[in-house]
Structure formats: C-alpha cells, structure tokens
Amino acid sequence: MKLSLISTILLLITEITFAQPFNYEVQLEAISIENLDGTHSYAFGQNNGKWLIVGGRKDGLHARQPFNAFPATFNNTEIMVVDPVSKEVWTNDLNELGQNLQEQLQSTNMCFHQIEDTLYIAGGYAYSTSQADHITFPYLTTIIVSQTIDAVINNQSKVNFIKQTQDTRMAVTGGHLAEMDNQLILVGGHKFDGRYNPMGHNTYVQTYTNAVRYFEVNNSSNAPVIHSYSQTIDGVNLHRRDYNLIPQIFTDGSKGHTISSGVFQVNADLPYLYPVDISPNGITAQTSFNQYLSNYHSASATLYDTVNQANHSLFFGGMSQYYYDNETLMQDDQVPFVKTMSRVSRDANNQLTEYNLPIEMPNLQGAGSEFIPVESLLMNDHDIIAIGETSDDSIMIGYIYGGIKSTSTNPFTNNVTSQTSADQSVFKVWLIPTNTVGALPINGRHGFNAELYPNPSNGVVSVRINAPSSGEGAILVMDTQGRIVQDLVINVINKGQNELQLFEPGVLSKGIYHISFSLDNKYFDQRTLVIE
Template sequence: MHSFAYGRLGDTLYVFGGRKDGVHNKSGGFELNGSNRDLIIYDLKNNVAQNFSLATLDTALIDALSSSNTCYTQKGDHLVIIGGYSENSYNKFITHPDLSIINLVKLRSFISTNNQQELSESIHHIKNDTFAIAGGQLKYIDEHFYLVGGHKFNGIYNAQTTAFQQTYTERVLVFDILNLQSSPAIKFITQIRDELNFRRRDLNVSPFVTSKNKTELMTFSGVFLVNISSPFLNIASIQENGFTDISNFNQLLANYHCAKMGFYSRKNDVMHEVFFGGMAINYYHKNQLINDPLVPFVKTISCVERNANGEYSEIRLPDEMPGFLGTNSEFILLQNTPLFSEDIIDFDLLKKDTVDLGYILGGIYNYSTRLNPWQDSMVQLTQSNPYLLKIKLLPSAINQTVTPTKNKINYSIRYNSIASNNEIQLDISPKPNSIACWIVNQEGKIVQQLNTLKNSPISINTSQYISGSYRCVFLLDRNFQKSFHFLVP
C-alpha cells in the first residue's frame, strides 16, 4: 500500500487507509475499489499481516479512516488521523473533515477478543471543516500538535479541467487535544499563515536539531509553487509563532513525500536527515546532475546536513534505491534503536560496524524504466510497493568522501534592501532564462507576483506598498530558489 496512516505498539503496526494501486490517472483515480477499507495489523518481528473489517463502524468514520494522504501522528498510545482524500460510500470524491483519535491499547484488546464494542470504544471521532486537509503533515512537538500545509480537494481529479475545487491551507495550525483519554476536545493555539511558504502539499516534515540543544520541526520541499508547476526548493524551520527560512540552501534531490530518518551527533553537533528515493526535480546520471521539470521518480538516497557551524548542505549518498521506490512510503524504526529524541537516532550510540535500523514500508513502485509514467500516460507501469526493504547503516562508511550537491550555475545576486525611488532592483549574474518572483508582506500575504524572461529588467515597483518589511522570493530557471527581505519606508 501507499499513502496510509499507521500507529505502533512495540513490534506491531496498526495500518489505516491508503491505496492498493499505483499512481493515479490523469483523469480519476482514488476510487473506492482501490482504497484500503480494512484495519491491517502487521507483526514486524514475524512478518505476518492480518486484515480486520471496520464494517461495524459508522459509515462516515469508515470513509475517513479509509482515505489516502491523511495527516497523522502518534502521541503515546494514541494515533491521531486528520483529513484525507477519497471517494466515499456515496460516490462523492471529498477531503474528509474528520479528526480521529485511536486508543491503540484498546484497539489491541479488540483484536484479541474480536469484541465489536471495543472497536467502537477505541476510536473518538470529531467532525470539523478545519480538518478537511489532505497531503499535509501532522507532528507533535513541545507539547503541541502542528498541522503543516496540505490542501482541500473536492471533486474528481482531472488534469485537463478545473471541474474540481482545490484550496491550499497556506498555514501551520498549532493546537492541543484536551482530555485525550476520555472525551477529547480541540483547543486551537495559533496559526502561522503564509500564502507562499505553506502553500505546499505532499511534503516531508521532521523534527530537526537546528542548533545545539534546540529541536524544531523542519519543512522540506513539497509541491507546488504558486502558479508554477515546480516544487519548493527551500526548507524552513517552524516555531510556535513563525518560521525561519534556511538561507543559502536548496533541496534539489528529494521534493516529494518519501521515507526518511534523522541522525544527530551530540559529539560533533551535526544533524542529518536522510531521504529514500521518491520524486525529485533533479537526479544524477553518470555523475552529472540532470534537471527534469516533470519531477520524475528517482533512485537517489540523499541527505540534508547541518554542520556545527550552522551551514546546510545536501549530499547524494553513494548507494541508491534498488528501484524507483520510496514515494509515499514510511520508514519504520526497529525497536531499541538508540534515540536522541523522537524520530531522531542518536548517532553517537551506534557502535557496531553494521547496524540494523529499520524498514521502508509501502509506497509507490515504478517498476518500469520510464522516469515519468504519469506524464507518459503509462500509470499501469506503477503499483503499490510489495516489498519490505530492510535498511542497514555502516558507520565506518560514513566518512567516505562525498561532494555536496550544488546547482549547475552559481548565481551572483545583488539587491537594495531599502526601496529607493519606489523601486527594488535585482542584479543577477549570469542572466537566467526565466525568473518567477513573489513579494510577501509581514502578514504572509502575497502582494505581487512577477514573471520575466531572459534579459528583461528585474525591478519591483513598491509605489503601491504600505510601509513595512517584505520578503522577496524568486525562482531562477525553475531550479534555484532564494529569498531576501527589504524595507519600504
């Protein structure tokens, strides 16, 4: 399966929703007959899976739990699942306005007794349009839930028309769940709104050690930039009341949701986030970096590294995935793996020469040689991944020389940081073939978008701007993203 949600007790996974097919068609996809409508219990230790029917639950709850691309996370013994998109039991294609809280201990009891009452008692269900989100990410950190990005999509998908309704959340929603054990209630804390930075879906979000003794959520890549079918290349850390763009860094090798895992070394104050395959706007062929704006399937295993000086780089690991795997898959850590914090492995405690870390579960498998089967209208060449991939780490091989990935062109960029004569001028060398530029105000609202071609003057007329601070984000040749701030007096 792919695009599912799961919770865990020990070596047992409780899997909800997701798809049993491959990539969706250009018209349709996400039909009921391809949805996983059962609860799947997977015993990692013994490699045994069992299906349990959810048919005794309320129809709306079954539909929500059977959807794909939900936003989910686990707090203690409780699995929280939000939203998701699918065809429901009434043949409507919707993003589900649901939040489900699943008590995994009670669910385990249901499995052992097959008591249908225990099944219903193990799930609390809240309906709220706020939670009609698919393709976002839900995380729990610093005593709060963070719901990052995503979109609301209603109607049948069709790449040739706009008969559907699609609205991006353009925000991070911070909230608490009160009385998690008994009668849950939602308490909204704040929202971080930005019409550009959080207009992304199918992204990766992970806890990341951004500096010594400081762990924050990090937003990685995702799709698509406003009015351009190109992935985000910037990454940004999230705080309770805002976000921070990581300057002078572009993520080129992993641009879509995929299996990932983090490592941190206290001794060296170095953080790594490793991404397994998936889809990306760049890949290597015979050691040459190839740019493909169609964002193809890739075999790349890449790593975003923050060193002790606070500098970020992206590294292509020498190993590759055994096929076009990783998209919409999940990384499952082995029990007893030493952790620095949740979802971050303590690298300093990995003492053996070869360390078993975990598994890559599910995802989409493109078993053809075509990099873009969707674009080629050959989605039948894809399927849900039937393999369980075991991941091992060889710490002794970590120090082999690897070269950080960089754009083919090293642009020199100059600009004035204070508007002069109602104008901000950009001087970019060498001249790119195309430039897309967005101006965002302090409230996170896009106030202007510019698109220019090669040799066109690059200037921002600020005569209609109110006084204040603005952020300029620009994309050069669809493969280099950068931002800067300027003031309008």
C-alpha cells in the same frame, strides 16, 4: 520531456573540509512477509514492535482520467497489524465503526502523528459515500494504538479505542501532522474536493492551506476537543504538499522540523528545492541551499549525532526532478520515479549539505512509502534516532514498508499508470560502520541573491540582483498576513549583477513586506522591505 545534464564538476564538492562526518554505510535488507498486501500513502502507529496500518491505497499511481482516478474499489478498507519479527499479519475491517470514521480511515494521504500510545489522524482524501463525491475529510481522529492492535489480533471490537471530531480546520490532505513545544502542528498540504483532473478542468476545488496550524487536543471525553488553536500563513514558503517533514534538533538545541522540498511552486508546476525550517522561534526559509534529490513524499529517517551535534536525514527512492546517471546529475522536469538514496546533513554551524549515496533502491520505488523506526532507538519526545560514538556494531534502525512501485520512470506523463502498483516490499534499514567516504556531496549553495534599496523606502524601490546564470526572473510580494499582493515577472536576468527599479510611490502602501525572488524556478532568495 525536458532533460538536461549538469556537470558534476560544478555540483560536487570534493574538498574534505565541507564533508559532514557520517561514518556509516546505509544498507537495505529485503524481508518477505506472507499475506502482507502492498499499500501506499497510509498512516501508521506502533507498539511493542507491532505496526498498526490505517488507510492508504491498494493500487498504483493515480490515473490521468478523472473517472478513473482514486477509485473507491482500491481504498484500503481494513486496519492491518503487522509483526515484522514473527512475520505475522492480522486484519480487521472498518464496518463496526460509524460512517464518518469508516470513510476517513480508508482515505489516502492523511496527516498523522503518534504521541505515546495515541495516533492522531487529520484529513485525508477519498470518495465519500455520504457526500457522493471525493472530498478531503474534515475530521480529527484519535486511535489508542496498543488496544487497537490487541483488538485486531484477537478479532474483538475496537469501537472504544477510536474517537473522532469534526472540524473544517482539519480538512487537509498531503500535509503532515507533528509535535513541537507540546503542541500538535499541521503543516502545509491542501484541501482538495472533487475529481482529480490534471488538465485543470472544473471537476474539483483545490485550496492550499499555506499554513502551519498549531493546536492542542483534549482526548479525555467522548470526542477529541481541539483548543489553543492558532496559525501562521505564508503564501510562498508554505504553499507545499506531498513533501517530507524532517524532525530536526537546531543549533540552539530547540526541537522542530524541516519541510523538505514538496510541490508545487506558486508560478510553476515544479517542486520547491529549498527547505523551510519550523522551530519554536518561527518559520525560516533556507533559500541559499537547494536540495536536488528527493522531491516528493517517500520513506525518510533522521539521525542525530550527539557527539558532533549534527542532523543526518536519509531519503529512500520516490520521485525527483534531479537524479544521477553514473556521476552526472540529470534534470527531468516531469519529476520521474527514481531509485536514488540520499542524505542531507545539518552540522553544528547550521550548514546544510546533500549527498548522493552509493547505493540505490532495488527498483523504481519508495514514493508514498514510510520509514517505521525501531522504537527503542528514538529520542524522547522526538522522532529522531540518536547516534553517538561510532562502534564496530551494525545498527538496524527500522523498516521501510509499502509505497508505489513503477516499471517506468514517467508513467503519469506517458499515460501508463497501469505500469505502477502498490508495493508490498519490506526492507530492514541498516547502518554499517565504515571509515570509507562513499557518498558524493552536492553543492546546493547557488549564490543567487537580491538586495533592495533604499530600505526602508518612501515607495521608490530598486533591486540589485546577482545571478549565477542568465534566465527569467519572478518576484512575489507578500504582506505580513502571508498573502501574495504582487506577482511580477522579469523577462531577462543576466548572469552577474543586474539592477532595476521595482516600485514607484503608491504601488505599495505603508507597511512591511516579504519579497521572494526566483531565477528560472530554481534559485530563490527572500528579503524584507519596509515602506514608510
């Protein structure tokens, strides 16, 4: 295990001029709901305060051994309805549905999003009886949430409220489904067929989508109809799964999303640290900023300050390459379970700042959990909670349910996944008004940058790299189709300025290329190159 200490003198920004105004403390209130099982990596919808829980798993973190990873016996084979106010739970099995629906709706890591009363679900991974293997399901399913909730509560048929269509473009797990510009977008993730194997043996086929897929759905017939489909491919920035997708209102007022961290880098089994914005204007990698805390999917919530035009995204526990031990930032490349609660804020000038919150999750928990917001607080057509002038009243903004709980930080690495379990915890999430600044800001701006010259070029290309520290460099060259066409290694990059020749004539044909530079798989920069 690689551990390192990073001085807070270097990483903490103490000047108040950098602080994003956020006059709230975040507090958790644990509540107990009898008969509510632990579940993680599920899909959910809600209506009138009741939750609809679909799929996910009832065990803990998947085992290392292929024969013991993702066993079907721990699939969530029931649709659950939860009323967190009355603390009632209702369940109904999937048996009345067709086989394809039964198989998909008990899978894990489905991509899902609710628009009005319809829950859209794409993909998911589980054992398929019909295929006699673990697969990523090639289906898009729609569920009418309110009527399905009523059917489960009253133990009635739900067949008429659930539809499905088969489409291989929907075969994605570990990605996210969201809405933007009146379209659904399917962001990142991968297609994974076969038995999981951490040693890379020939028991599975894995393909990252490297894409944002845009489409619309007509749900008025017997099966959903996908139309107006297009996609953007980016083999570097979109090579991600198991991340958090954060709704954002950007500085121009447009509504979109930000990919927060995720795994794995193209050339390293490590999380990405820089975020990627997805807006109606396109895809923008924010390589000048690193988000150190929270690298895997966990419960998260985004608040929008309508007065200061700032986004504040909260992250609850999960797994992270970096975490705090008192006031020292620790690095563990095994990406352990953590208790960390953090915030990333984007101000009206598009400045990003990360904060370590002064409270933690009660246990090593949060991975694979979901934040379920109070519906009445959501802004129209966007999953963001609006906050304005700070009042004296506390605000309960939603709930955290489920996820994976662990008794050790690295159960996968140490082959003790039996020490993990599906978490049945439920927390109310409160915002408490305060004038006290308790969160520690972290300097995510690293200063690593590269300059290509001449640019445009006739084929001879050099680069000037400014590095904040010494280390090993890597360069990925991507064409306009999003395909990686060159993968280069720079054995030594020295601290400070470095200059070297990258290409000679004939190496790259005429065209436009997007060049990604990295230092020690930690600092990134990207530039566009024109070959004439």
